[in-house]
Amino acid sequence: MESLKVSDHMNQRPVTFTSNMTVAEAVERLLQTKQTGGPVIDTHKKVIGFLSEQDCLVHMIESSYYREQVAHVKDIMKIDVISIKPYTSVIDLAQKMMTEKPKVYPVVDDDGYLLGTINRSALLHAIDLQLHDGYRLRAS
Template sequence: MPLKSIKAIDYMTKNPVVVKPSTTLFDAIDMMTTAKVSGATVLNEAQEVVGIISEIDCLQAILKGSYHGEIGGNVESFMTKDVEVVDAEQDILAIAERLIRDKRRRLPVVRGGKFIGQFSVRSILSAVKNFNNKNNTL
């Protein structure tokens, strides 16, 4: 089986850390540090992707807040709102190219506009490892 035929849905993280826009900044930080991840997908009540909150977003919020004497707020105020997503059926090599080109670590996976998981650099590395172990070659 060629590596390019592996779909995102086969190696995506099915239960990644997700938060709501109303989640407090400190709750999001706690969730990410506890799970040892560098970011979380932000979902609305309809399970649609509305943003991404990263460690960098959180750090920027803390620094900005420290200058103004008010640290905190909700994820919605600090998240990246312009979020690219991938389709569950997209092949992993195309996703890998996007991650590298756009210097991203993760992309939410959607099916029918609804969030179903997350694809990351680690997802690709797991797929390659699995493929190599089965076939002893790339």
């Protein structure tokens, strides 16, 4: 199977957040973009965290019980972000996704600056395209 790279299948316009954004603003972004999560970036587009629908849902449920004050992304984001490089093999990432929790990975350059994101659907699509190309070559 030809080597498929993450950079060829990543979302180059992912939903992003800033640490000072309110959770309510972040939820609106998630709903508008229909993405399940995205990287939290600083002013230079360096990844400093990750925010998912699950993080927001947990906060919203807690807020409904306790009537808390306005929370910000920095209060609930994950700091230990698992990111990948654009030259990572799609197959290697798919194998990694079978054992690790993230459904969305930020794609960063060697200095940690955001290039995009990739999710399970994009990996399935990439592998499916590759398999169909292989079937066509065999049939020829």
